[in-house]
Amino acid sequence: MFDKQYRFKGRHALRVDQLTSAFDAESKAQLFGRNIDVYTNAPLIGFLYGRTAEPDDTKNPETNQVYNQSVMGDRVIYSQEELMFNFRLIMLLDKQYEPDEDKRIDKAFRYMGDDPKDEERFDSYVRGGVDVLYEKLIEGASDPGDYINKLYEFVEEFQDRFNSEVSSDDIMQLCIKK
Amino acid sequence: MLLQSIKLENFRQFRNESIDFADGNNGKNVTIIIGENGTGKTTFAQAFFWCLYGETEFSDKNMLNKIVATEMRPGQECKVQVTLKLHHGEVDYTLIREQIYRKDTSNRIKADNTTFDIAVKDASGNTNYVKKFQCESEVKGILPKELSRYFFFDGERIEKMSKDISTGKKATDFAKAVKGLLGLNAMYSAIQHFDPIKKSSVISSYESSYNAQSNTKIKEYTDTIERCKTEIAAIDARIEELDNEIEAARARKAEKSEEIKQYAEGEELQEKKEKLLSKIRAAEKSKSNVYKLISKDFNGSLSSFFSISLIQRALELLSEKDFAGKDIPYMHAKTIEYLLKQKVCLCGTHLDEGTIPYTKVKELIDFLPPQSISTTIGDFKKESKRRANDRQDIYGQVSDHLAVISQQEDDLTDLRDELAIVEGKLSGGDVRAKVRAINNEIQICDQTIRKDNAERDRKIAEKGKKESEMERADTERRNLTLLDDNNKKIEIYKAYAERIYKELQEVYMTSEAEIRYRLQTTINDIFKQIYEGGLYLTIDEKYHISVYATDYDGDVETSTAQSISVIFAFITGIIKMARDNRIATDEDVQLLSSEPYPLVMDAPLSAFDKRRIKTVCEALPETAEQVIIFIKDTDGELAEDYMGDRIGSRHHFDKKNEFETVLV
Numbered sequence: 072m073f074d075k076q077y078r079f080k081g082r083h084a085l086r087v088d089q090l091t092s093a094f095d096a097e098s099k100a101q102l103f104g105r106n107i108d109v110y111t112n113a114p115l116i117g118f119l120y121g122r123t124a125e126p127d128d129t130k131n132p133e134t135n136q137v138y139n140q141s142v143m144g145d146r147v148i149y150s151q152e153e154l155m156f157n158f159r160l161i162m163l164l165d166k167q168y169e170p171d172e173d174k175r176i177d178k179a180f181r182y183m184g185d186d187p188k189d190e191e192r193f194d195s196y197v198r199g200g201v202d203v204l205y206e207k208l209i210e211g212a213s214d215p216g217d218y219i220n221k222l223y224e225f226v227e228e229f230q231d232r233f234n235s236e237v238s239s240d241d242i243m244q245l246c247i248k249k
Numbered sequence: 250m251l252l253q254s255i256k257l258e259n260f261r262q263f264r265n266e267s268i269d270f271a272d273g274n275n276g277k278n279v280t281i282i283i284g285e286n287g288t289g290k291t292t293f294a295q296a297f298f299w300c301l302y303g304e305t306e307f308s309d310k311n312m313l314n315k316i317v318a319t320e321m322r323p324g325q326e327c328k329v330q331v332t333l334k335l336h337h338g339e340v341d342y343t344l345i346r347e348q349i350y351r352k353d354t355s356n357r358i359k360a361d362n363t364t365f366d367i368a369v370k371d372a373s374g375n376t377n378y379v380k381k382f383q384c385e386s387e388v389k390g391i392l393p394k395e396l397s398r399y400f401f402f403d404g405e406r407i408e409k410m411s412k413d414i415s416t417g418k419k420a421t422d423f424a425k426a427v428k429g430l431l432g433l434n435a436m437y438s439a440i441q442h443f444d445p446i447k448k449s450s451v452i453s454s455y456e457s458s459y460n461a462q463s464n465t466k467i468k469e470y471t472d473t474i475e476r477c478k479t480e481i482a483a484i485d486a487r488i489e490e491l492d493n494e495i496e497a498a499r500a501r502k503a504e505k506s507e508e509i510k511q512y513a514e515g516e517e518l519q520e521k522k523e524k525l526l527s528k529i530r531a532a533e534k535s536k537s538n539v540y541k542l543i544s545k546d547f548n549g550s551l552s553s554f555f556s557i558s559l560i561q562r563a564l565e566l567l568s569e570k571d572f573a574g575k576d577i578p579y580m581h582a583k584t585i586e587y588l589l590k591q592k593v594c595l596c597g598t599h600l601d602e603g604t605i606p607y608t609k610v611k612e613l614i615d616f617l618p619p620q621s622i623s624t625t626i627g628d629f630k631k632e633s634k635r636r637a638n639d640r641q642d643i644y645g646q647v648s649d650h651l652a653v654i655s656q657q658e659d660d661l662t663d664l665r666d667e668l669a670i671v672e673g674k675l676s677g678g679d680v681r682a683k684v685r686a687i688n689n690e691i692q693i694c695d696q697t698i699r700k701d702n703a704e705r706d707r708k709i710a711e712k713g714k715k716e717s718e719m720e721r722a723d724t725e726r727r728n729l730t731l732l733d734d735n736n737k738k739i740e741i742y743k744a745y746a747e748r749i750y751k752e753l754q755e756v757y758m759t760s761e762a763e764i765r766y767r768l769q770t771t772i773n774d775i776f777k778q779i780y781e782g783g784l785y786l787t788i789d790e791k792y793h794i795s796v797y798a799t800d801y802d803g804d805v806e807t808s809t810a811q812s813i814s815v816i817f818a819f820i821t822g823i824i825k826m827a828r829d830n831r832i833a834t835d836e837d838v839q840l841l842s843s844e845p846y847p848l849v850m851d852a853p854l855s856a857f858d859k860r861r862i863k864t865v866c867e868a869l870p871e872t873a874e875q876v877i878i879f880i881k882d883t884d885g886e887l888a889e890d891y892m893g894d895r896i897g898s899r900h901h902f903d904k905k906n907e908f909e910t911v912l913v
Contacts, residue, residue: 094540095537099541100541100543101548102544103551104548111551112552112555118559119559153552156556156629157552157556159629160556160559160560161559163566164559164562164566172566176570176622180625180629183625215540216654216658219540219543219654222544222547223648223651226547226554226647227644229555233558234554239637239640242561242633242637246631246633246634246637
């Protein structure tokens with residue numbers, strides 16, 4: 072698992088391209104530095120916003136090929152630990168996908184990736200997350216100021232909605248606990 | 250002069266059209282002629298000009314209708330004719346101007362000179378033709394060409410006149426117009442008749458009739474006086490020329506100085522603009538840098554920011570489970586699989602499938618990597634700890650950066666506002682080269698003014714000398730003439746003539762000043778009516794017109810509509826005064842009356858907005874005795890609305906094709 076090239080397809084490829092493009096010509100600032108950064112973080116966002124998405128096959132009308140953005144294999148392998156960690160987080164917490172707690176723990180640790188459906192579930196969060204990121208950060212923005220404002224609004228909303236109650240000390244305590 | 254009718258034959262696109270004009274019967278004194286652009290309004294208006302003076306403003310001097318011209322056979326002749334009927338003084342005039350066109354064998358059309366005839370029908374009904382050679386001067390008596398422009402004008406002309414007025418050009422023309430139209434001409438002619446400087450004048454004729462026989466010295470003195478007069482006249486003419494040159498150079502200098510001010514300011518503005526642009530560039534760059542910082546911060550803490558809430562939830566879930574104490578350290582599931590395959594344990598016990606030792610060893614796999622949960626959970630917690638440690642206050646960071654951006658944007662807005670103002674003031678182009686060119690022109694004007702003024706001073710001194718020489722000769726001659734009875738008589742007559750001359754001059758000057766003042770008042774009244782206050786004008790003794798806004802000090806640069814209002818008020822003012830003089834009961838005032846005149850206007854309303862059109866339309870028929878307006882459709886409807894009860898005659902142009910228009 073997470074040891075080979077990953078491909079975004081169709082509208083998700085287009086959106087990944089937009090998320091990783093420079094939005095300010097002067098400074099070349101980007102929302103996400105690389106495709107791998109979208110790939111690693113999108114599933115968390117998809118899961119937190121409860122958004123999954125089916126693969127899309129929107130084609131480039133010029134070439135008649137489905138749009139495609141890939142994350143090279145060595146990039147994936149390099150980020151394998153991060154991807155596995157995020158995979159585990161989702162498997163552990165996705166009650167809708169697997170109501171049984173022990174089975175979720177097995178999907179996260181003991182039999183991680185054994186069931187191909189688990190990876191499919193993870194990928195659907197990747198695509199859902201790309202959609203959320205696109206809606207929150209790109210849609211309707213036309214100049215650098217717009218992008219920055221949207222980014223600020225997104226960060227603010229995310230902070231309020233998910234992170235405001237989270238304490239790093241509590242996390243440390245939980246980590247020490249046997 | 251009031252126009253009765255005009256008839257056009259083969260004149261440009263009019264093959265045979267005529268119009269009777271409203272003459273003021275039943276209070277209807279407006280004739281309105283409506284036509285779309287290009288139907289021939291201007292041509293029709295020009296027909297008046299052609300008939301009266303044999304001239305038009307067309308660049309193509311061929312008046313013959315194009316269709317007629319095409320249909321002509323070689324050797325054939327065709328006639329262009331305009332017949333204008335008008336009432337002037339006590340008599341009716343019929344003015345007929347004709348031009349014969351011939352086609353030669355190579356199909357070229359050639360025109361003869363125009364011929365002009367005037368028929369005069371006096372009050373008793375007798376008709377006489379004016380002798381050919383007197384026709385032009387008869388027209389001059391009716392309406393001199395130089396005055397005609399005040400009565401026949403089109404949109405372009407009115408705009409040009411407005412410009413002339415606002416730049417102070419043509420002031421002498423206006424002066425002449427005023428004098429001519431307000432009845433000062435008779436008195437002016439009388440003065441000229443007596444003017445001792447003129448050789449043919451009454452006073453001069455007395456001077457030349459002294460009997461020189463009685464004393465040869467008288468002849469000598471008379472010659473001296475005559476010579477001085479000629480020289481003084483030449484000096485006066487030169488001084489007038491110099492005055493005009495100086496005035497023109499001053500006006501030009503003033504104009505250029507204004508222009509240079511604008512450019513001098515332009516140079517500063519250019520520098521200011523460049524500074525502003527560089528400041529804006531710097532501010533935009535630093536804003537861009539902040540964008541970069543924001544994305545860097547965001548990118549740097551993505552994984553902990555997005556995962557931290559999930560981590561807490563996952564750890565809480567795992568904390569409820571106990572995975573501790575079951576794992577065997579430093580062993581792997583592969584080790585067990587190897588032992589089971591070899592069927593021998595490390596201790597030597599046989600591990601046959603189905604036996605108890607086999608089952609016990611196999612169960613160990615659950616507690617060894619990769620399936621040993623506590624190890625992987627341990628790794629998981631390690632990563633969780635790392636992410637918790639890496640956690641940044643990304644929200645706080647973005648907020649701080651945004652505050653910086655907000656300040657930068659305020660600065661940028663200020664800078665851009667300032668830039669817009671500066672750019673608005675800049676007219677563009679290479680300011681420095683223009684300034685140099687204008688400076689050169691100003692220097693030339695200065696030189697002219699200096700040179701002319703020096704010459705003027707010399708001429709005045711020279712004139713003074715000539716005057717004293719003349720006076721001396723005159724005194725000497727007077728002494729001598731008194732010795733001879735005949736000459737003494739002439740001397741007495743001359744003294745009378747001189748006294749009359751002086752009186753006339755005084756009356757003229759007073760009347761002229763009074764007229765100028767009344768004209769100023771009249772114009773301001775009309776001006777107020779059509780411009781609704783806020784502005785007024787003054788006329789100085791040289792007929793320079795200055796327009797002032799009542800709210801400000803100093804000259805106002807007049808907009809086109811304003812300038813046109815000024816000229817409008819000027820013309821209608823003159824006409825109104827002439828009319829007032831005519832109907833006045835005061836004999837002195839009546840002395841200053843002149844003929845009534847029509848206003849013939851081509852598209853006079855196009856420069857005005859609707860509201861102004863109303864005031865103009867209401868003012869016109871009240872001031873002028875006859876109004877003839879050529880107008881386009883849309884303005885025409887408005888004019889009909891506002892002048893309805895004053896319109897006695899209305900016509901429409903119907904354009905058949907490019908070469909033919911008829912009247913309906």
